[in-house]
Amino acid sequence: MKHLSLAARYRPQTFAEVAGQDTVKAVLSRAAAEDKVAAAYLLSGTRGVGKTTIARIFAKALNCEHAPGPEPCNQCPQCRKITQGSHVDVAEIDGASNNSVDDARALRETIGYAPMEGRYKVFIIDEAHMLSRNAFNALLKTLEEPPSRVVFIFATTEVHKFPITIVSRCQHFVFRHLSEDALHAHLCDVLDREGLTYEEAAVRLIARRAAGSVRDSMSLLDQALALGGDGLTAGVTREVLGLAGQELFVSLFEALAGRDCAGVAELSRRIAAQGVDIGFFVRELAGHLRTLFLLRQAGTAMLPHLGLTRDEAACWQGLAPRFSATHLHAAWQMTLDAQRGIVQNPEPAAALELLLLNLALLPQLLPLEHLPGAAALPVTDNGASPPPVQPAGMIPAQQTAGVPPAQAARREGGSPLRQTGTGAPRAGRTDAAAPADDEDAESDDPAPAGDLPAPPEALTARPAVVARPAAETASAATGTTVRRQEEAPSAEAATAVPAAGEGGTARPETPPDWAAFCEYCRTEQAEGRPSPPPYLLRQMRAEWTPGCLRLYPSAGQILAQAEKHRADILAALARYGAGTPALELVPPRPPRSEADLIEEFRQRPEMQDCLSLLNATIKHCTEA
Template identity: 60%
Template sequence: MSAANLTAKYRPRTFAEVAGQDAVKAILSRAAETGRVAPAYLFSGTRGVGKTTIARIFAKALNCEKAPTAEPCNECAHCRQITAGVAPDVIEIDGASNRGIDDARRLKEDIGYAPIECRYKIFIIDEAHMLTREAFNALLKTLEEPPARVTFILATTEAHKFPATILSRCQHYAFKMLPQAEIAAHLEKILRLENVDFETGAVQIIARRASGSVRDGMSLLGQALAFGGTRLAESEVRGFLGLAGQDVFFALMEVLQARDLPGVVLLLRRILDQGLDLGFFLRELSGCWRNMFLLRQAGDAALSALDLSAEEARAWGEWAVRFQPGHIHACWQMTLESQRRILTSMEPAQALELLLLNLASLPDLVDMETLAPAASSAPRTPSAATPPRPAPRPAPVPSPTSPAASRPAPAPSFRAESRAEAEPETEPGDDAEPDPAAPEVTGPDPAAQPDWGGFVEFLVRKNGQAESKIPGLRQLSGALEGRTLVVHCPTSYLANRLSAPECLKALTRFTREYFGPDMSVRLDRAPEAQQRRSLDELRTEAMEDQGVRRVLESFQAKVLNVEPRRPG
């Protein structure tokens, strides 16, 4: 028996015979019974969930000789014609083959004619998302206000490709993927009608492999019957589908629990030699971790949420207690997250091997939480791998208005300071607020002599306030001349920016906070001629440098680019 014959033979003929989609069936049956028919319907959902089947049943319910009725009789001439696909007033169109604007125009011409025999003229357009934009535009007015007794049913697997103008003119019904239990019940009913003996495990495997599609389940069932004859056995279904049995997963849990890495590799090689479906293997492996986690955490209370027999539940419950709950949960999460990466990898076998080896090695990984107390109490020694922590910030000092701040500042002593000794810099946004937990810095460290380097460090410690108000702080240099701070600007552009009233006012305020209240600020503009030299002049100067010439001669190199030297 072929899958096509099996699907056609048991295609539902009434709403009651359709598996799942209870809400959609109830609404359409009520509409057919009361005569409240919409101009256009849109049925969307994945393949094999009953969109075209329900569209035909709805067409029969509207045109049945006993209409208005909630269910078609399937005995009158109209119902038999629609079932056979020869009804003159129920036109089924393939959207992929009739997608152009010319096809849409011919469809509009056919709509103008009244029904020949039936009560309603119904157009069922399958794969309607394949229509072109021009065809959709040609149907806009027709879908909104079709002639009396005309109804459109658009079926699609990709509703997101429909223009919003089409969606707004249709009653949209989203068909759901069927649960595994409903597909299994539907397949068992067909097997009983065919008088075929079957094992429940075999039906469950086919239903799980169908992934919510009744048509896929029917197709797999047809293949299984053709392969196994008059009896449907679980071992034979696993064999022709390329699926691993429970013994394989029990063996896998054995090597994972023992952390037997060579055993993992050998077991995976045996799995691959059997030609198993890696995608379904990963799905079943994640299901195993799920079952073990629920059994480990909830015990017998979780049996109602698991699709397991009593014997399987007992076996997996015994395995669940041999793993720690955290280990099971981590394996479950890693398996789920690795499915797409493994199936799309250039080396899926190696990717799966890496996953299984990681699952086996999880208990050997270091638990950072258990090491945290010991690490915090142990003395820290700087090394190349662990750089030393920066020095703590200095303690707060009195503000300029306090008596201590009014004492004369010590004589300036200029010294070169390494920038690496300064505290790490932070660069918050212009509107950043200072950290309320950080100490407020209002003056220099009493143990340090005030100079330009200390002034820059003082500005940096102000949580970015100074850097946001003093542009180009890193490019400036300065010197004390009596009670005046002379700020050297490397460019005229930067000097112009600092000359702005707001910048100059902020610079003066910070200077008095650091050096003393009687300080003043003067900007020293660099000569313009030194700042605007051409690239040719810079290249000539570089080529005349003795160091540059020795480098070029030693390494057989050449100068590719020349840039002005940045201050500091």
């Protein structure tokens, strides 16, 4: 007797037997029960999740002698013929080998005839995305106005290749991956029906390896059982499928914790020599890093959510404290990012070894501000700090490894750095609520204005000339210090208090608070008095110097608007009590090419050691 694979032997014959896909089963079962059937259905999803199986069950439910009903009986001649593939009214067509326009025309000619044996003529087109565009176009009119008692069911793994004109004429159902728990339950049911003994760890391993595909899980189970024996064990399963055991992962994490590069290299050699499935190894590595990170952060409270056996839980709980949370988080992210590249690399074993060595050396990476020469950054022509350059394309280790939380916020795509506390005004505004007694606080940059974020400290250029003791003026109202690059003013200029403006407010001894001035203008406008638009002021950064106010618009349009409202700004400053300073509008820096940004960032001294240590290159750069 011919041997049938487990996938063929236990192929579901009713909706209830199908694992997962509850929504699709409910909709199609109700359509069959109420005899409210659409002309065409499109079933899409990854391989082995039940698309063709459900299409066959639906065809049986429509043509069953006891129809309409929610399930086929599988006992009547109609159901048996469909199961055997010999029913005259149910045609299962391979889209890959019947994809021409001539095949579509022949199909159209067949559609015109009424069903011969059953209630419906059902056409199941598998791998339908392989049909040519002309074949699809030949079916358009038929799908829109099909004869009565004709149903099309398209099954595909690549729905993006379908013309939208076809998709719009179908009821589209997306089949999802099955969860590991659902696959585990399905495999256990099959093994129980086969009367075989098994270890939970072995079944869990096959369910994880199948990656959501029922057919893959059944094929892997068949492969694991092919070795024979009394039952299914985890050791035999790993050996047959070429999977790494837990003891190898324990040895690997011990080497990573000890930064033992020689041990990591030896483990890499063993993985290659044993023929381990490298793609699945990296997936398991990412899963174990997730487990360690969650245990490191939440401790035993996380155990019920991880699905570990008692021995596995004890093992990972012992390893988790040997790593910092930062190390585990960065290693987890690096592993996830490297999965596709390692599998597709011409030398996957070498790519895996490089990844493991990088994971071991993660704690040795330093934040940028700790590298030598971090303060020697370039300065623009007008003395202002240039826009920060955000690097990307380096190995992910730099993003989080050994970096404090504030520094980690500057990762690619992250928001600008925001700092609070003594001597560090909050980026994006001047903190008017800071303590008044913080006289000795200082800021390396002029206080930013409006709602614009201040450039990140570690990546922003500093003024080249600073006269610290004589040129700093503390503001008791804001708790901030403004450092000026010009010579210290004379004693008369430092102590003189100008007369009050029209608003009756005396000019303060220190440069005005730009955020407070913006709020003043908003109040003036609300009371109907002429004032510059507050939204315009908030989109400019202010830099006060003796007798001069420099404004840095965020864009060219803001610069043009500010020129139009120059007189209004000067009048409002006079009413506010800031006198009549010279107003200088600094044009925004023109955009630079990506190549210029990469070269500028690569030449910065603080990057030289980092790039040399990691043997890395910068592939992408954007201006924040």
